[in-house]
Amino acid sequence: MLWFTLGISLLSAILFGLLPAIQASSRRIWGVLMGGRGGAFGGNLSRQRHSLRSALMARSFEKLMRVNTGVRADHLLTMFVQLHDFGCAKDEDWTKCPPKTEQIFDEIASLPGVERVAFAMGTPLGGGMDYRSGLYVEGVPGNQNYRGSGRAVTPGFFATSGIRLLAGRDFTADDTKEKRSIAVISEGFARKYFGGNPLGKRFSTHDDIKGNRVWMEIVGVVNDTRDHAVREMMADPTYYTPFYFGNIQWGITIRTSVDPMSLAKAIESVVWKTDKTAPITNVKTVEELINNSAAQPKFQAVLLGTFSVLGLFLAVIGIYGVISYSVVQRTHEIGVRMALGARPSDVMGLVLSQGATLAVAGILVGLAGALAISAKPAI
Numbered sequence: 001m002l003w004f005t006l007g008i009s010l011l012s013a014i015l016f017g018l019l020p021a022i023q024a025s026s027r028r029i030w031g032v033l034m035g036g037r038g039g040a041f042g043g044n045l046s047r048q049r050h051s052l053r054s055a056l057m058a059r060s061f062e063k064l065m066r067v068n069t070g071v072r073a074d075h076l077l078t079m080f081v082q083l084h085d086f087g088c089a090k091d092e093d094w095t096k097c098p099p100k101t102e103q104i105f106d107e108i109a110s111l112p113g114v115e116r117v118a119f120a121m122g123t124p125l126g127g128g129m130d131y132r133s134g135l136y137v138e139g140v141p142g143n144q145n146y147r148g149s150g151r152a153v154t155p156g157f158f159a160t161s162g163i164r165l166l167a168g169r170d171f172t173a174d175d176t177k178e179k180r181s182i183a184v185i186s187e188g189f190a191r192k193y194f195g196g197n198p199l200g201k202r203f204s205t206h207d208d209i210k211g212n213r214v215w216m217e218i219v220g221v222v223n224d225t226r227d228h229a230v231r232e233m234m235a236d237p238t239y240y241t242p243f244y245f246g247n248i249q250w251g252i253t254i255r256t257s258v259d260p261m262s263l264a265k266a267i268e269s270v271v272w273k274t275d276k277t278a279p280i281t282n283v284k285t286v287e288e289l290i291n292n293s294a295a296q297p298k299f300q301a302v303l304l305g306t307f308s309v310l311g312l313f314l315a316v317i318g319i320y321g322v323i324s325y326s327v328v329q330r331t332h333e334i335g336v337r338m339a340l341g342a343r344p345s346d347v348m349g350l351v352l353s354q355g356a357t358l359a360v361a362g363i364l365v366g367l368a369g370a371l372a373i374s375a376k377p378a379i
């Protein structure tokens with residue numbers, strides 16, 4: 001891509017450089033040389049506008065890197081686990097001996113350097129279960145189109161992830177053990193589907209195996225999070241339900257007091273002590289997930305910045321060449337002006353006025369265009 005663009009840039013410079021040469025060989029050039037404002041100086045406008053747009057694009061990327069994800073990213077480690085060995089005796093029915101998920105949870109929580117641990121069907125910025133379904137709100141006739149996330153989490157998931165509880169309460173151990181049909185929702189979910197205070201109200205997104213609607217009572221509201229990427233323009237509406245320890249596939253979120261990656265091996269050992277064949281994937285810090293999410297726009301910003309510098313370099317050479325050519329062609333005129341009493345400063349002002357006038361016009365027009373573009377979503 002670099003060599004291709006460099007070749008195109010050089011070819012463009014040659015092709016567009018032919019136009020002033022052709023004009024110079026014609027009689028019309030004398031109008032320009034004698035004080036006209038057209039000719040090769042006209043190219044200044046687009047160059048100035050491009051440079052300013054690139055500068056505003058860099059500002060846009062800086063804002064992207066400072067976007068609020070809704071979680072506290074520092075000292076936060078995440079990974080995914082899927083158990084194969086259910087910990088049963090050889091002839092024992094596996095449905096009667098659920099996996100030792102709770103035991104793994106307790107052992108991870110007791111590791112030195114672990115401040116908090118939470119299990120969930122997903123991880124912060126890793127997303128949960130995405131839904132596109134009908135959403136029913138109790139007391140409201142008909143259904144609404146729901147596009148968002150649903151995620152089962154253990155008590156303490158919000159505190160571990162740095163998600164703020166805005167109203168109501170978190171889940172408790174009793175909620176998990178009794179499999180209570182309750183939910184904590186994001187503020188975006190509450191705003192979109194309930195408007196006012198949603199606590200105590202019920203909603204449903206699915207039916208049970210018998211075809212009966214499953215109603216969930218709202219017990220809390222938390223802040224919005226960007227589950228998949230920092231470049232998302234808006235956070236998806238999300239609801240959370242109690243996590244069942246009988247699940248065999250889940251995400252682990254760990255808040256640490258030390259370097260998060262230094263605990264990865266110890267956590268893997270705890271899981272493999274229960275199931276030697278369990279795959280553990282996506283072992284990443286949340287800070288790494290954020291950086292990976294912004295990798296593509298970051299690359300684009302670096303690439304555009306590199307070519308902007310190259311464009312500036314070519315523009316400087318071009319402007320210098322045009323002005324130098326103009327001065328050489330106007331040497332006789334300048335000599336006459338100085339013979340008639342023009343000072344050196346007057347001659348310098350005459351030469352620079354043409355380029356400066358168009359440069360200022362280019363800056364103003366380019367700045368207006370760049371601001372108009374930057375007012376729209378940058379990513």
